[in-house]
Amino acid sequence: AESQDPPYLKGLNAPQRDAVLTTEGPVLVLAGAGTGKTAALTARLAHLLWTRKAYPSEILSVTFTNKAAREMRERVGRLVGDAVEGMPWLGTFHAIGAKMLRRHAELVGLQSNFTILDTDDQMRLLKQLIVANDLDEKRWPARQLAGLIDGWKNKGLVPSDLDAGESELYANGRGQSLYAQYQDRLRAVNACDFGDLLLHMLTILKTHRDVLQQYQQRFRYVMVDEYQDTNSVQYLWLRLLAQERKNLCCVGDDDQSIYSWRGARVENILKFEKDFPGAKVIRLEQNYRSTPHILAAASGVIANNSGRLGKTLWTEHQDGEKVKVLGIWDGPEEARRVGEEIEGLQRGGLSVDRTAILVRAQHQTREFEDRFIAIGMPYRIVGGFRFYERAEIRDALAYLRVVSQPADDLAFERIVNVPKRGLGDKALAKVHQLARAGQLPLTVAAARILDTDELTPQARRSLGNLVGDIARWRAMGDTLPHPELARIILDESGYTAMWQADRTAEAAGRLENLNELVRAMEEYESLTAFLEHVSLVMDNEAQAEEPKVTIMTIHAAKGLEFDTVFLAGWEEGLFPSQRALDEGGLASLEEERRLAYVAITRARRQAIILHAANRRIYGQWTSSLPSRFIAELPEAHTESESTMTGGASLWQANWSDRADPFADVGRGTGRGPGWQRAAGVDTRNPGGGFTSRTFTREQPRIVESRASAVSFGAKP
Numbered sequence: 001a002e003s004q005d006p007p008y009l010k011g012l013n014a015p016q017r018d019a020v021l022t023t024e025g026p027v028l029v030l031a032g033a034g035t036g037k038t039a040a041l042t043a044r045l046a047h048l049l050w051t052r053k054a055y056p057s058e059i060l061s062v063t064f065t066n067k068a069a070r071e072m073r074e075r076v077g078r079l080v081g082d083a084v085e086g087m088p089w090l091g092t093f094h095a096i097g098a099k100m101l102r103r104h105a106e107l108v109g110l111q112s113n114f115t116i117l118d119t120d121d122q123m124r125l126l127k128q129l130i131v132a133n134d135l136d137e138k139r140w141p142a143r144q145l146a147g148l149i150d151g152w153k154n155k156g157l158v159p160s161d162l163d164a165g166e167s168e169l170y171a172n173g174r175g176q177s178l179y180a181q182y183q184d185r186l187r188a189v190n191a192c193d194f195g196d197l198l199l200h201m202l203t204i205l206k207t208h209r210d211v212l213q214q215y216q217q218r219f220r221y222v223m224v225d226e227y228q229d230t231n232s233v234q235y236l237w238l239r240l241l242a243q244e245r246k247n248l249c250c251v252g253d254d255d256q257s258i259y260s261w262r263g264a265r266v267e268n269i270l271k272f273e274k275d276f277p278g279a280k281v282i283r284l285e286q287n288y289r290s291t292p293h294i295l296a297a298a299s300g301v302i303a304n305n306s307g308r309l310g311k312t313l314w315t316e317h318q319d320g321e322k323v324k325v326l327g328i329w330d331g332p333e334e335a336r337r338v339g340e341e342i343e344g345l346q347r348g349g350l351s352v353d354r355t356a357i358l359v360r361a362q363h364q365t366r367e368f369e370d371r372f373i374a375i376g377m378p379y380r381i382v383g384g385f386r387f388y389e390r391a392e393i394r395d396a397l398a399y400l401r402v403v404s405q406p407a408d409d410l411a412f413e414r415i416v417n418v419p420k421r422g423l424g425d426k427a428l429a430k431v432h433q434l435a436r437a438g439q440l441p442l443t444v445a446a447a448r449i450l451d452t453d454e455l456t457p458q459a460r461r462s463l464g465n466l467v468g469d470i471a472r473w474r475a476m477g478d479t480l481p482h483p484e485l486a487r488i489i490l491d492e493s494g495y496t497a498m499w500q501a502d503r504t505a506e507a508a509g510r511l512e513n514l515n516e517l518v519r520a521m522e523e524y525e526s527l528t529a530f531l532e533h534v535s536l537v538m539d540n541e542a543q544a545e546e547p548k549v550t551i552m553t554i555h556a557a558k559g560l561e562f563d564t565v566f567l568a569g570w571e572e573g574l575f576p577s578q579r580a581l582d583e584g585g586l587a588s589l590e591e592e593r594r595l596a597y598v599a600i601t602r603a604r605r606q607a608i609i610l611h612a613a614n615r616r617i618y619g620q621w622t623s624s625l626p627s628r629f630i631a632e633l634p635e636a637h638t639e640s641e642s643t644m645t646g647g648a649s650l651w652q653a654n655w656s657d658r659a660d661p662f663a664d665v666g667r668g669t670g671r672g673p674g675w676q677r678a679a680g681v682d683t684r685n686p687g688g689g690f691t692s693r694t695f696t697r698e699q700p701r702i703v704e705s706r707a708s709a710v711s712f713g714a715k716p
């Protein structure tokens with residue numbers, strides 16, 4: 001019968017086929033990384049089209065990124081020909097939500113040509129509201145309100161759904177009122193924000209039976225990839241749409257839930273069986289992506305999490321190389337070493353296309369970018385901007401350029417009112433006028449205009465302060481080291497404070513990027529030399545065609561795979577992140593561990609984990625400890641190497657004068673041989689010593705009951 005198989009079934013294993021062929025009724029595919037969940041979902045889509053169970057327009061398929069949607073479209077296209085031309089409902093939640101909402105906009109008081117606001121517009125609108133409500137924006141920052149509103153929308157809550165407690169989160173209980181005013185305001189300008197794309201649709205489906213029925217009829221089949229990362233509003237929306245026909249197929253992996261900070265609820269996996277009784281649960285256990293060493297390493301780490309649904313993974317692949325743990329001296333050596341390794345792979349005939357560097361935090365890309373530019377290694381940054389192109393870095397650079405180069409008008413324009421100092425367009429127009437008339441740089445014109453009565457007293461004061469500051473910073477440049485100067489400029493200008501007051505999820509990352517910028521400056525002789533380097537970097541747009549190394553965050557790497565993966569910066573405070581450690585909760589630490597699992601399982605052939613003994617922060621060398629996740633790697637599947645001579649004493653010194661990083665999670669002292677091994681000190685004993693299994697036994701299984709309450713068939 002195999003030979004009669006349609007092309008999309010070829011090579012699929014039995015449970016994958018089951019997932020493809022069980023088209024009717026609810027199906028949940030719960031399986032580990034690389035077991036072919038996405039492949040099965042793609043084949044299922046092909047099957048529905050091939051067998052004409054549904055027209056393309058009758059299938060709703062949700063992917064996590066636009067890129068994933070494109071890939072699925074292409075693959076299905078290859079499998080079944082051009083039947084996929086019109087797959088209008090294949091896309092991300094946002095893309096699908098927007099498309100639906102355009103058809104029914106009037107039901108929530110919008111017109112079909114509504115605008116989708118970007119964050120800048122959103123912030124401006126919120127600020128106006130805060131002022132109109134006589135609130136002090138310094139005390140109650142717009143970004144905090146934006147974050148709260150976003151959170152409510154992720155939960156599927158409209159203003160009238162908020163309870164007093166939620167409302168209390170902003171301006172002494174005025175959260176609800178401001179949320180309501182914001183929604184009114186959006187409606188008045190025929191706009192909505194990202195959160196509204198689904199929230200409005202949910203409201204429509206809940207309140208207009210006819211619309212709901214129309215979609216329930218239309219969507220014969222509903223499919224969702226990366227199901228573990230759906231948030232509440234997405235879940236509620238899906239449930240409504242699939243409730244009638246119940247042909248819903250979700251695929252996911254509880255161990256890869258890494259977006260709880262954006263409202264994702266891994267419990268949605270558990271709810272599935274409750275909301276869709278009789279759901280068929282399919283487990284895929286054969287991993288097609290990675291070698292046994294990589295799988296064992298990933299499994300060893302994730303085994304330290306509690307409350308997992310639990311699953312087995314096996315592979316037919318050859319052992320391949322062990323996971324390499326590289327202890328290096330510092331950040332620059334990390335970048336140098338990775339560069340050398342990749343050049344080695346290239347000499348071995350491998351395309352750099354299949355190589356990735358995964359980092360925990362955006363700011364970590366900088367060191368690699370600088371190094372790769374130096375050695376001419378083509379690279380791409382996925383899911384984010386190249387370091388020097390990020391908004392906060394451009395702002396900071398603009399400050400530095402104004403100080404170092406008085407005639408840099410573009411830089412001046414960029415920072416003149418960032419952070420906001422009440423310098424409106426009118427005042428700026430006057431400065432421009434004077435500059436044009438006198439053929440002066442803007443900074444000079446700005447200084448001269450202070451001697452006239454062209455400006456309002458407020459604008460004059462603000463501009464006077466800025467002009468004075470710039471002059472002072474220039475003078476400081478003669479005596480201060482330039483990184484120090486940069487820090488002073490960012491602090492005194494209020495730029496750092498602007499992001500510190502920001503409560504959105506990205507703000508912390510932006511502050512880290514600013515730190516990283518100052519750190520980068522230390523490697524250059526002068527401010528001028530540094531700025532010159534930056535302009536060269538910005539100019540280094542490599543040829544689009546040529547193969548490139550990918551640099552990205554672990555979050556952005558979800559669902560992807562590479563032959564060789566470098567996992568950089570596995571150090572306490574970097575990964576797990578300082579934030580996760582400060583919050584101290586088990587939940588945040590476990591989310592970091594899931595990230596580690598996602599990171600390792602991106603590798604097909606080889607995973608190389610790096611940890612530096614030292615990182616430079618504001619010119620201060622700070623010694624760092626290898627990540628606890630390194631100690632959790634099963635010894636039999638890893639191979640450690642250290643370029644540090646005399647590392648042992650250094651590490652021991654670190655441990656003796658440091659607080660115990662394990663104290664918060666109650667897992668022993670962390671001074672066992674596992675750590676020294678990670679640091680490249682050979683203290684291995686045949687018994688295995690400090691293995692992850694020891695951890696697990698000692699650790700209270702907090703949510704065990706939850707795991708066993710769910711019956712996903714026999715657990716081997």
Ligand code: ATP
Nearest residue numbers: 011012013032033034035036037038039288289559
């Ligand atoms: P993740 O959890 O990381 O999203 P996944 O479960 O979605 O992983 P896929 O990306 O679908 O896994 O598949 C992983 C790799 O295995 C891909 O290269 C895919 O082409 C391959 N693969 C999937 N199923 C099979 C199969 N039956 N035979 C051979 N290769 C397969």
Ligand code: MG
Nearest residue numbers: 037038039559
């Ligand atoms: Mg996948």
